[in-house]
Amino acid sequence: xxxxxxxxxxLLLPFTDTxxxxxxHFWLFLGIYLAALLxxxxxxxxxxxxxxxxxxxxxxxxNLALLDLGSISTIVxxxxxxxxxxxxxxxxAGCATQVFLFVFLATAEFYLLTVMSYDRYxxxxxxxxxxxxxxxxxxxxxxxxxxxTGFLNALLHTANTFSLxxxxxxxxxxxxxxIPHILKLSCSQSYLRALGVIVVSxxxxxxxxxxxxxxxxxxxxxxxxxxxxxxxxxxxxxCLPHLAVVSLVISIAMFAYLKPPSISSxxxxxxxxxxxxxxxxxxxxxxxxxxNQELKDALRKLLQYSLLQVYTVCVISLRLQ
Numbered sequence: 001x002x003x004x005x006x007x008x009x010x011l012l013l014p015f016t017d018t019x020x021x022x023x024x025h026f027w028l029f030l031g032i033y034l035a036a037l038l039x040x041x042x043x044x045x046x047x048x049x050x051x052x053x054x055x056x057x058x059x060x061x062x063n064l065a066l067l068d069l070g071s072i073s074t075i076v077x078x079x080x081x082x083x084x085x086x087x088x089x090x091x092x093a094g095c096a097t098q099v100f101l102f103v104f105l106a107t108a109e110f111y112l113l114t115v116m117s118y119d120r121y122x123x124x125x126x127x128x129x130x131x132x133x134x135x136x137x138x139x140x141x142x143x144x145x146x147x148x149t150g151f152l153n154a155l156l157h158t159a160n161t162f163s164l165x166x167x168x169x170x171x172x173x174x175x176x177x178x179i180p181h182i183l184k185l186s187c188s189q190s191y192l193r194a195l196g197v198i199v200v201s202x203x204x205x206x207x208x209x210x211x212x213x214x215x216x217x218x219x220x221x222x223x224x225x226x227x228x229x230x231x232x233x234x235x236x237x238x239c240l241p242h243l244a245v246v247s248l249v250i251s252i253a254m255f256a257y258l259k260p261p262s263i264s265s266x267x268x269x270x271x272x273x274x275x276x277x278x279x280x281x282x283x284x285x286x287x288x289x290x291x292n293q294e295l296k297d298a299l300r301k302l303l304q305y306s307l308l309q310v311y312t313v314c315v316i317s318l319r320l321q
Contacts, residue, residue, distance in 0.1 A: 164183070
């Protein structure tokens with residue numbers, strides 16, 4: 001019986017066997033990846049460079065942008081390389097690394113989204129206690145807890161998954177290394193242990209989801225009690241981007257893992273996996289910047305300053321010539 005130690009590489013699921021479509025996939029993913037790098041990079045740079053944005057809400061948004069950058073960089077480059085070079089393989093160590101990073105970043109992001117809902121709850125429902133409950137030290141501790149939770153969860157999942165004997169080949173039914181598809185290759189009852197760990201993680205995610213829902217129910221009640229229309233609009237403007245991101249992530253993930261088998265197909269599963277693993281990191285910056293006037297103003301100032309610097313350098317270079 002072969003086991004995991006005899007496997008040196010895994011075979012990922014290709015999007016297509018047609019060379020022209022493989023190149024189309026490469027260019028499509030390249031465009032999405034560059035959009036994610038640009039959008040999240042601009043948010044990180046803008047928040048870090050503008051003193052007016054050094055508040056808890058933008059501090060958490062900066063951490064979210066960092067997680068999004070890491071998440072999409074874990075999956076997309078490998079998939080692009082496989083399409084460009086017409087290959088399917090990923091090394092055993094590479095697969096384990098991809099699993100660890102994906103679980104790490106996904107867990108940390110979901111925990112951080114929970115923290116961000118708490119931030120909006122305190123800001124709108126308990127504004128007089130905002131400075132006390134969300135001081136700089138508390139924000140750092142909550143962000144550090146998100147990263148640490150993701151790291152420990154990923155370590156546990158990766159160790160459990162790759163300690164299992166694998167004897168059902170090395171072909172994964174996914175375009176990146178994902179734990180459920182690796183467990184399908186196991187020939188041991190020990191996979192129940194890994195499934196147990198997944199169940200615990202799902203339970204924790206459900207608890208965080210309930211916390212987010214309860215927070216936004218309280219926020220909605222508080223916003224509707226605001227007498228002025230301008231005040232309600234401002235409150236909604238700070239909450240809607242976060243609520244949109246949470247809804248996007250949770251709805252796609254729930255559809256991916258809870259959809260009935262009767263509508264499941266390899267093509268649909270592939271599309272859904274792209275939606276929950278690749279699309280959110282690329283669209284999150286757009287969602288957050290679309291209705292946030294402060295962020296848009298700071299971004300505009302940053303771009304104007306950058307263009308001015310480039311113009312100055314060009315003028316000086318021309319004069320020196």
